[in-house]
Amino acid sequence: RHMLRKTAVLGACLLAAVGPATAATHELKATKDTVHWGYFSKTLPHKLAIKSGDEVTVEMVSHHCGDDPELMIKGDKNLEEIFAWGPKGPGTTHDTVMRGMTGSGDGVHVLTGPIHVEGAEPGDTIKVEILDLYPRMNKDNEAYGVNAAARWGFHYGTNGKMEGKSALLGLITGAADTDTKREMTHVYKVVFGKNGDDKVAAYGDPVYSARYAQNNAVVTDCLQQPSELPEATREPTGPACIDGKQTWTGYTFPGLLTDTSKVKKDTSVAGRFKIPANLHVGSMGLAPSEVDFADSIPPMPYGGNLDNRRIGVGAAMYYPVAVAGGLLSMGDAHFAQGDGELDGTAIEMSITGKFKISLIKKDAVKSFANLDFPLLENVNEWVVHGFSYQNYLTELDPPSAVYGKSSLDRAVANTMRNARTLLMNKGFTEDEAITILSATGDFGITQVVDGNWGAHCTIPKFAIKELDESSVTYKQYTFAGTSQEYSGGSRTGGGPPFVTGLLLPLALLLRLY
Numbered sequence: 001r002h003m004l005r006k007t008a009v010l011g012a013c014l015l016a017a018v019g020p021a022t023a024a025t026h027e028l029k030a031t032k033d034t035v036h037w038g039y040f041s042k043t044l045p046h047k048l049a050i051k052s053g054d055e056v057t058v059e060m061v062s063h064h065c066g067d068d069p070e071l072m073i074k075g076d077k078n079l080e081e082i083f084a085w086g087p088k089g090p091g092t093t094h095d096t097v098m099r100g101m102t103g104s105g106d107g108v109h110v111l112t113g114p115i116h117v118e119g120a121e122p123g124d125t126i127k128v129e130i131l132d133l134y135p136r137m138n139k140d141n142e143a144y145g146v147n148a149a150a151r152w153g154f155h156y157g158t159n160g161k162m163e164g165k166s167a168l169l170g171l172i173t174g175a176a177d178t179d180t181k182r183e184m185t186h187v188y189k190v191v192f193g194k195n196g197d198d199k200v201a202a203y204g205d206p207v208y209s210a211r212y213a214q215n216n217a218v219v220t221d222c223l224q225q226p227s228e229l230p231e232a233t234r235e236p237t238g239p240a241c242i243d244g245k246q247t248w249t250g251y252t253f254p255g256l257l258t259d260t261s262k263v264k265k266d267t268s269v270a271g272r273f274k275i276p277a278n279l280h281v282g283s284m285g286l287a288p289s290e291v292d293f294a295d296s297i298p299p300m301p302y303g304g305n306l307d308n309r310r311i312g313v314g315a316a317m318y319y320p321v322a323v324a325g326g327l328l329s330m331g332d333a334h335f336a337q338g339d340g341e342l343d344g345t346a347i348e349m350s351i352t353g354k355f356k357i358s359l360i361k362k363d364a365v366k367s368f369a370n371l372d373f374p375l376l377e378n379v380n381e382w383v384v385h386g387f388s389y390q391n392y393l394t395e396l397d398p399p400s401a402v403y404g405k406s407s408l409d410r411a412v413a414n415t416m417r418n419a420r421t422l423l424m425n426k427g428f429t430e431d432e433a434i435t436i437l438s439a440t441g442d443f444g445i446t447q448v449v450d451g452n453w454g455a456h457c458t459i460p461k462f463a464i465k466e467l468d469e470s471s472v473t474y475k476q477y478t479f480a481g482t483s484q485e486y487s488g489g490s491r492t493g494g495g496p497p498f499v500t501g502l503l504l505p506l507a508l509l510l511r512l513y
Contacts, residue, residue: 023053023356030059030112030350032081035331037063037090037099038107038254040294040304042287042323046116049325052359057352059136060281060333061110064348066257067146067185067212072350073257075139079350082110083255085220090255099254100295104237106400107296108254109283109305113329115357120326123362125371126286128328128355129316133279135190135201135335136350143190145204145335145349148212150183150251153344154448159403183212183250185258188275188347190335201277204335204347208265217262218248275336279351280312282332285374289322290393296332298402298452301391303374307346307447308456309337310376310383318360318368318375328357341447367425373418380467382459384422386415387452403451411455412443419457426464436463 026048028034034047050056065072066083073079084090090099100106117126135143152158155171172180187207194202212218222241238253239246248256285303288294299305303319311317319326333353337346360368368375372390376383388406389395396402419441423433440463446454461467 023055024051026050026054026056028056028058028112028115029078030061030082030110031078032084035061035082035110035112036329037110038105038296039101040111040285040287040296040300040302040327040329041292042289042327043292044114044287044327046114046325046327048113049116049118050357051118053356055131055354055356056115057354058112058115058330059352060112060331060350061136062145062333062348062350063108063110063254063331064146064148064345065350066255067148068144068187068260069257070260071138071142071144071187072146076136083257085255085257090223101293105253107294109296109332110255111283111296111329111331114287114325114327115329116325116327117357117359118325119361120321120359121324121362122289122322124321124326125360125362125365125368126319126321126326126328127316127358127360128284128319129358130281130311130313130353131356132354133281133313133333133351134353135279136352143201143349144207145188145190145347146345147186147188147343147347148183148251148345149186149343150212150345151181152251152449154340154342156181156344159406159449159451160453161405161407185210185212186269188335190277190349191274194277201279201335203277204275205271206269206273208267209269210263210265212251213249213258214264215262216247217259218256219259220246220248220256222246223253275347278309278312278334278336279349280309280334280337281330281351281353282307282311282334282337282346282348284311284317284328284330286319286321287323287327287329288393290391291399294393295400295451297450298392298399299374299385299387299450299454300393300452301372301374305332305450306374306385306454307332307334307337307341307450308376308383308385308454309334309339309346310378310456314378316377318371318377320371320373326359339447340445341449344449366427367422369425373414375422376456380461382422382461384415384419384457384459385446385454386413386418386456387411387454388414389452390414390418392452406448406451406453408445408448408453408455411445411453415443415455415457419459423459423464428464439463 028048137143157168174180186209188204189207191202191205192198194200223237283305288302297305302322333351334346335349374385388410392402393399419437420433442458444456446456
């Protein structure tokens with residue numbers, strides 16, 4: 001009976017995806033015309049249209065490249081244009097690279113897309129398989145990323161419930177109040193050569209640290225408010241405009257360019273520690289139906305800024321469709337991140353990915369019936385996501401109130417609810433689902449910095465008889481972050497996906513039959 005069940009599960013997943021016999025391949029480069037800053041939107045015209053089952057190579061650009069333009073922007077024409085700051089700011093309408101949901105920096109990520117999936121309708125599910133991820137090389141054929149300990153980091157206490165913030169006192173020490181509010185930048189260089197392959201990223205080596213925006217290092221022409229906003233609602237963004245210039249003192253607007261010649265760099269950090277490579281996509285999701293423009297920071301039922309370090313090569317994401325075509329966008333790629341993303345960011349890096357995108361029609365797979373949360377699958381695990389607010393866009397008025405209301409107890413409760421729903425959709429009773437979750441489900445903190453805090457639950461397929469029963473010992477498939485280095489790798493260029501990611505699923509598939 002169990003063999004029949006496993007065969008049925010595998011068959012359903014293979015047959016449910018709608019697509020042509022021969023998939024097409026596409027490339028979506030990141031240019032000033034193919035990215036949008038800081039929001040997901042159903043109003044955006046798509047930049048690429050595909051059919052179910054097509055493969056797409058997508059360039060993703062980090063919004064933190066400006067922390068060191070010499071290392072991460074200069075000499076790259078497309079990046080220079082994306083980060084350009086004109087005489088009236090970076091753009092004053094949504095189609096001229098306006099930054100943020102209203103243009104005031106309320107949303108920060110550079111997102112490539114959207115991608116329209118033919119035939120996708122509300123109630124369907126879009127599956128995104130991650131086949132490859134590799135760093136974008138600079139003019140010197142090197143790759144760099146940055147970790148920013150920024151004002152929205154957990155230890156600053158600027159988001160989440162007020163009653164919980166007293167516990168954060170003393171997490172940042174310093175001789176003066178300004179020291180306890182410091183924002184720090186750590187720049188990392190990618191070291192290649194993992195497993196003897198000079199094209200595979202091994203770890204990130206710190207190059208220097210610096211206090212952000214010191215010595216008037218971040219100055220721009222004055223930002224003009226978006227012309228799309230009614231005059232009465234426009235408010236000045238950032239510091240005062242003096243003689244046509246604004247001098248920024250913190251991470252308060254996305255994409256600012258640092259004059260690193262003014263920065264005092266502490267190079268003593270070099271070689272003191274290293275961060276194992278764990279390339280993944282921080283923000284990927286579909287356009288919501290509830291609003292025209294949704295802030296890119298808080299995650300939502302349709303995905304977005306999940307900041308889950310498991311969304312890497314070998315993983316597949318499932319997103320519920322809310323609007324015709326789905327309108328998939330992605331960005332905020334990470335070189336490495338630990339669970340929690342404590343200081344506000346990962347090692348932010350421009351990364352190129354190869355994805356297979358498939359459409360699963362409504363009711364084609366019972367497990368995805370009425371899916372209202374982003375779901376991750378890898379070879380032997382399901383990873384269920386939950387947030388403080390399942391859908392902050394409808395639960396809060398205004399939605400921006402989420403920044404002051406999130407808590408981990410709500411995030412874990414919603415994660416449990418979603419995990420229970422998944423298991424019950426797979427045929428288990430509620431009581432069976434609860435004992436499975438308690439005995440085998442690993443609940444963890446995804447992030448506590450994105451306004452709508454996130455938790456996740458990892459459910460081993462072995463426990464619910466979706467893997468070969470002869471596999472007596474359950475072994476975690478995705479290793480990353482601070483646990484153990486992943487056995488795959490992230491290369492410097494294109495080519496076929498890593499071998500392990502192909503052979504293990506094939507071996508499991510053969511054993512099922």
